[in-house]
Amino acid sequence: MIKSEADSERTKLKREISELRAALNRKEQCLRELEAAVSVGAGAEDHAEENALVSPGGTTHTKLTNDDIARYSRQLILPDFGVQGQLRLKNSSVLIVGLGGLGCPAAQYLAAAGCGHLGLIDYDEVERSNFHRQILHSEARLGISKAESARIALLELNPHCEIRCHSRLLYSQNAMHIIRGYDVVLDCSDNVPTRYLLNDACVMLRKPLVSGSALKMDGQLTVYSYGNGPCYRCIYPVPPPPEAVTNCGDGGVLGAVTGTIGAMQALEAIKVIVGMGDVLAGRLLIFDGSSSLFRNIRIRSKRPNCHVCSAQPLITELIDYEMFCGMHATDKDNPLQLLAADERLSVKEYQEKLQPHPHLLIDVRPTAEFEICQLPEAVNVPLVEILDDSYLKRFAKQLEDKELPIVLLCRRGNDSQIAVQHVRNRFPMHSIRDLIGGLHAWTNSVDPNFPIY
Amino acid sequence: MMGTPELKIVLEFSAGAELLFGNIKKRQLALDGSQKWTIANLLKWMHSNILTERPELFLQDDTVRPGILVLINDTDWELLGELDYELQPNDNVLFISTLHGG
Numbered sequence: 001m002i003k004s005e006a007d008s009e010r011t012k013l014k015r016e017i018s019e020l021r022a023a024l025n026r027k028e029q030c031l032r033e034l035e036a037a038v039s040v041g042a043g044a045e046d047h048a049e050e051n052a053l054v055s056p057g058g059t060t061h062t063k064l065t066n067d068d069i070a071r072y073s074r075q076l077i078l079p080d081f082g083v084q085g086q087l088r089l090k091n092s093s094v095l096i097v098g099l100g101g102l103g104c105p106a107a108q109y110l111a112a113a114g115c116g117h118l119g120l121i122d123y124d125e126v127e128r129s130n131f132h133r134q135i136l137h138s139e140a141r142l143g144i145s146k147a148e149s150a151r152i153a154l155l156e157l158n159p160h161c162e163i164r165c166h167s168r169l170l171y172s173q174n175a176m177h178i179i180r181g182y183d184v185v186l187d188c189s190d191n192v193p194t195r196y197l198l199n200d201a202c203v204m205l206r207k208p209l210v211s212g213s214a215l216k217m218d219g220q221l222t223v224y225s226y227g228n229g230p231c232y233r234c235i236y237p238v239p240p241p242p243e244a245v246t247n248c249g250d251g252g253v254l255g256a257v258t259g260t261i262g263a264m265q266a267l268e269a270i271k272v273i274v275g276m277g278d279v280l281a282g283r284l285l286i287f288d289g290s291s292s293l294f295r296n297i298r299i300r301s302k303r304p305n306c307h308v309c310s311a312q313p314l315i316t317e318l319i320d321y322e323m324f325c326g327m328h329a330t331d332k333d334n335p336l337q338l339l340a341a342d343e344r345l346s347v348k349e350y351q352e353k354l355q356p357h358p359h360l361l362i363d364v365r366p367t368a369e370f371e372i373c374q375l376p377e378a379v380n381v382p383l384v385e386i387l388d389d390s391y392l393k394r395f396a397k398q399l400e401d402k403e404l405p406i407v408l409l410c411r412r413g414n415d416s417q418i419a420v421q422h423v424r425n426r427f428p429m430h431s432i433r434d435l436i437g438g439l440h441a442w443t444n445s446v447d448p449n450f451p452i453y
Numbered sequence: 454m455m456g457t458p459e460l461k462i463v464l465e466f467s468a469g470a471e472l473l474f475g476n477i478k479k480r481q482l483a484l485d486g487s488q489k490w491t492i493a494n495l496l497k498w499m500h501s502n503i504l505t506e507r508p509e510l511f512l513q514d515d516t517v518r519p520g521i522l523v524l525i526n527d528t529d530w531e532l533l534g535e536l537d538y539e540l541q542p543n544d545n546v547l548f549i550s551t552l553h554g555g
Contacts, residue, residue: 098555100555101554101555102555103555188555189555190553190554190555191553192553195553212555213551213552213553213554213555214552214554214555215468215469215552215553215554216469218467218468218469218552219552220468220549220551220552235522236519236520236551237519238519239519239520240518240519240520240551241509241510241513241518241519241520243510244510244518244520244550245520245553246469246554247553247554248554248555251469251554253554258555284522286467286468286549288467288468291478295467295527296527297522297524297527297528297529297547297549298527298528298529298532299522299529300529300531300532384506
């Protein structure tokens with residue numbers, strides 16, 4: 001009793017502290033904005049609307065402060081960058097879409113380099129599984145908005161950066177309004193619909209789009225909608241089939257890989273803003289982290305009949321991108337519904353009715369995931385071995401017994417349904433079911449100490 | 454007697470495309486050099502000889518599915534005639550899955 005009370009008190013205090021920190025931060029930001037407005041004069045006040053970060057005229061910096069000179073000295077002495085480069089950066093505004101594995105390092109390098117205005121968009125909140133790659137978030141900010149959490153970290157890094165948070169999902173109805181106020185956009189998102197949405201909006205608003213992506217040990221980077229270079233639709237006129245798309249939550253990713261690509265997105269944004277070097281437009285950089293290979297490939301130029309960036313575009317306003325792609329713009333659970341209710345078991349039913357009796361429990365996750373955690377009775381047969389029937393030999397004896405119930409499970413209850421369909425076709429007389437919600441449901445409804453990933 | 458002439462090319466796979474081909478990232482191929490090899494023929498050959506996983510994740514309607522880029526000697530195949538491009542000795546053909554994660 002005492003221990004659980006102490007635990008809940010601790011949780012409560014932690015939450016209150018992080019809320020207070022966030023509130024403190026907002027107040028400090030307000031103070032900074034107020035001071036900036038006062039120092040510029042009353043003229044800058046009339047741009048209160050949320051997307052107007054850089055009020056035209058009023059706040060254009062033409063000189064560096066002594067603090068700027070000391071802080072940015074190591075890049076100021078680069079001949080191609082110099083004072084003019086620093087001033088351009090100081091007067092620039094960059095929108096970062098997604099404060100995850102790519103957005104965190106990108107925002108970090110842009111803020112540190114002296115980018116004057118950053119906009120941060122993320123609908124999501126900080127979770128423990130973010131920390132290994134989303135390096136702006138911290139233990140103390142678990143559960144708060146990722147945009148807000150990133151802002152706190154960035155201001156510690158560079159208090160001169162003005163940061164605007166947009167803690168919501170970017171979609172067709174708000175995208176143009178938000179993006180309009182920025183000079184450059186960084187696509188640090190994690191899904192196909194958002195990538196098409198950002199592309200179309202950036203083409204329509206003529207904003208360069210620095211697009212990064214990463215998965216497992218690989219990364220890719222290019223700049224769309226810049227100069228004569230192509231847009232995302234020129235390269236990918238048709239979205240990929242949903243079953244061919246893997247996100248970091250399912251496929252895994254190494255933080256140093258997203259970090260590599262995110263840092264390079266900041267670099268390309270700086271080059272675009274400052275006008276230095278050769279911007280990575282019309283080329284795609286591919287990074288293979290497992291063999292430490294960078295490769296630069298020449299991609300096609302603008303597609304003459306591109307639906308959005310050609311002279312006669314078919315798409316002149318934003319569309320419904322989730323419908324266009326047949327996919328969701330969030331990585332929140334989108335459970336499959338392949339099986340009828342009587343082909344499925346809740347974890348409670350399984351625990352009460354089946355677990356005490358003889359049965360065959362097959363966990364269809366990949367072996368690397370099975371090694372993280374598993375139910376004691378479970379045997380591991382990865383889904384691919386179910387689908388190519390190589391499991392048949394291994395369980396020949398058990399499968400002869402029509403009375404032996406078979407239960408298939410996975411992490412969240414999607415792959416297990418695919419497995420049930422396959423096994424049932426071969427053994428129509430057996431009782432073959434899967435666990436609704438998989439191991440996540442097991443943790444939530446049966447054993448809160450079972451690890452979740 | 455000389456044997457049949459060979460057309461030597463290199464196939465590479467990146468960013469997950471290799472998972473459909475036995476998880477091998479680079480292959481040296483010696484194709485039958487007595488015939489003409491277009492990319493279209495090569496795709497058929499790959500389908501019957503080295504494609505190990507679900508074919509629909511690689512091919513759709515006799516071409517490469519949306520979301521896989523094809524590069525010939527590091528240049529987008531769309532600049533080189535796509536399916537009609539005729540393979541030359543020592544060509545490097547690279548298939549890249551597009552990544553969307555972040």
